Amino acid sequence: MKSNLKIVLIAVASSVATVVAFKYSGLEERAVIINEAVSSDADTNSKLINFANLPASAPGDFTYAASVSAPAVVHIKATSTRAVRQQRMPSIFDDFFGFDDKMFGQPQNQEQRSSGSGVIISKDGYIATNNHVVDGADELEVITYNKKSYIAEVVGVDPSTDIAVIKITEKDLPSLTFANSDNVKVGEWVLAVGNPFNLESTVTAGIISAIGRDISILARGYQERFQKSGEQEDTPIESFIQTDAAVNPGNSGGALVNLRGELIGINTAIASPNGAYAGYAFAVPSGIVKKVTTDLIKFGNVQRGYLGVVPVELDNKNAKEFDVKVSQGIYVSKTTEDGAANIAGIEPGDVILKIDGLKIISEPKFREIIGIKRPGDKVKITVNREGKEKDYTVTLRNRDGGKSIIKKEEAKSVLSKLGVSIEDMSSVEKEELGVRNGVKVEKVFEAGSIARDTDIRAGFIITRVGNVKVDSKKEFDAAIEEAVKNKEDGVLICGVYKSVSRNFCYGLTL
Known part of the structure; x- marks a missing residue:
């Protein structure tokens, strides 16, 4: 007992x-x-x-997040047509007769198909996805969670963040709520929702492995596009959320959600030696997605705010080289003369510590925070200057140096559509060529009306545009703009080549 x-x-x-x-x-x-x-709903249990009171470290139950997010993720099928020249088998007579492969076979249209994912962000049919999912597509088919099919139209694209918006005609669609990606923490549980390998509505789980990742994938695309068209674009913003949730081809444009089923990112890329999932996936943060999609829907193009500095991420090594008093932050190596930072009083040699109270220690995060602002927005920037902290209120500018919104029709000027790079000539060069005036064509880009409508090559000396003599790049630009202002459909560009004695004139469509 x-x-x-x-x-x-x-x-x-x-x-x-x-x-x-x-x-x-x-x-x-x-x-x-x-x-x-x-x-x-009678047929749905959840x-x-x-x-x-859910701590960030608890895995919780994935079924709720999956049930909320899956119905708002769509399958996108893109169809495009490409001209392909038929190949001809080589012949032993080719050298004798001087045959050229280009003489055989006219280019034939070949249909290409690809697929990706998208996230419904409004009940009336606006869908966020990746630019690379819709780029070059002639037709976009959207298949929703309940197997309905729609033809979508492209509302706008932003290659600098790889985000695009498309739209289908429908009402009362399930949509996802945006979470604040600034609150995302490493180790947090997430779900990736998409359509890998055409497997519709696939959900995988993982954790946030890192934030603010720059893998330079968008920068490579930026360089390729510039080499082709010569058109200046907004500089890429790469501040990816890295996750180990399984993501494969076809997941692009799909949702990365937290356990509440809120959108924290758009799945965009994988790091892989063979093109398939190898443990690392990257998503555009929802803060960038929300800003870009809002701009595309409202303005037709992205309104990017610029600070006007050349940033360098600090570490303990370069901090000694720059002789600054702190080892973390963004070192201002240069400021643009008429840029927002310079006007506000920020100087080269300053170290940016905070933006609107948020501590900044990495360049990707710095670009993200500034990039989601618009021209005219005011930001509070805390800098360290020779060991002392100072606060500055900076009004951001657009890429042209103004404070106003850039309209869609102004975003791509006629000059950029020409696809040509022009440079001034010295008096010595003019004398050698025997011309009194002129500007030199430095480069002709593939994607432009100069390459499409004329045989102008690099080295061509443009002496006049229409009846107007030009003797500087500024005068050339003004002559083209005047032709557009007068609503001329085309213009005559005349000039000479260095090794040819006669004049050449080319008709150009504006």
């Missing part, structure tokens, strides 16, 4: 100790409450999770 009483007393004491330890350890506040509930 005494033995039984002793056992009971020990059990009671242990229970009391456990309750006390539970209470003072904080675990009581972090308990996850899962309530079973029946949805108002678990409603109380996230009020």
Whole structure:
């Protein structure tokens, strides 16, 4: 009897100790409450999770996030047509007759298909996806979670963030809520939702592996496009969320969501030696996605705010080289003369520590924070100058140096559509060529009306545009703009080549 009483007393004491330890350890506040509930839809059962006390480290239950996000993720099928020249087998007579492969076979149209994913961001049919999913597509088919098919139109694209917006005609669609990607933490559980390998509505789970990743994938595309067209674009913003949730080809444009089923990113790229998932995936943060999609829907193009500095991410090595008093932050190596930072008082040699109170220690995050602002927005910037902190209120500018919104029709000027790079000539060059005036064609880009409509090559000396003589790049630009202003459909460009004595004139469509 005494033995039984002793056992009971020990059990009671242990229970009391456990309750006390539970209470003072904080675990009581972090308990996850899962309530079973029946949805108002007769055919849908779901678990409603109380996230009020859910710690970031708890895996919780993935079914809720999956049930919320999957219906708002669509399958996008892109169809494009490419001209392909038929190949001819080589012949032993080719050298004798001087045949050229270009003489054989006219280019034939070949249909190409690809697929990706998209996220419904509004009930009336606006869908966010990747630019590379829709780029070059002649037709976009959108298949929703309930197997309905729609033809979508492109609302706008932004290659600098690889985000695009497309739209289908429908109402009362399920859509995702944007989370604040600034609150995302490494180690947080996430779900990737998309259509890999044409497997519709696939959900994978993982954790946030890193934030603010720059893998230079958008920078490579930027350089390729510039080499082809010569058109200046907004500089790429790469501040990816890295996750180990399995992502494969076809997931591009799909959703990365937290356990609340909120959108924290758009799945965009994978790091892989063979093109398939190898453990690393990257998503555009929802902060960038929200800003870009809003601009594309509202303005037709992205409104990017510029600070006007050349930033360098600090570490303990270059901090010594720059002779600054701090080893973390963004070192201002140069400021644009009429840029926002210079006008506000920020100087080369300053170290940017905070933007709007948010600590900045990496260049990708710096570009992200500034990039999601618009021209005319004011930001508070804290800098360290010779060991002392100073605050500056800076009004951001557009890429042309103004404070106003750049309209869609102004974003790509006629001069950029020409696809040509022009440079001034020295008096010595003019004398050698025997011309009194002129500007030199430095480069002709593939994607432009000069390459399409004329045979003008690099080295051509343009002496006049229409009836107007030109003797500087500024005068050439003004002559082209005047022709557009007068609503001329085309213009005559005349000039000479260095090694040819006669004049050449080319008709150019504006």
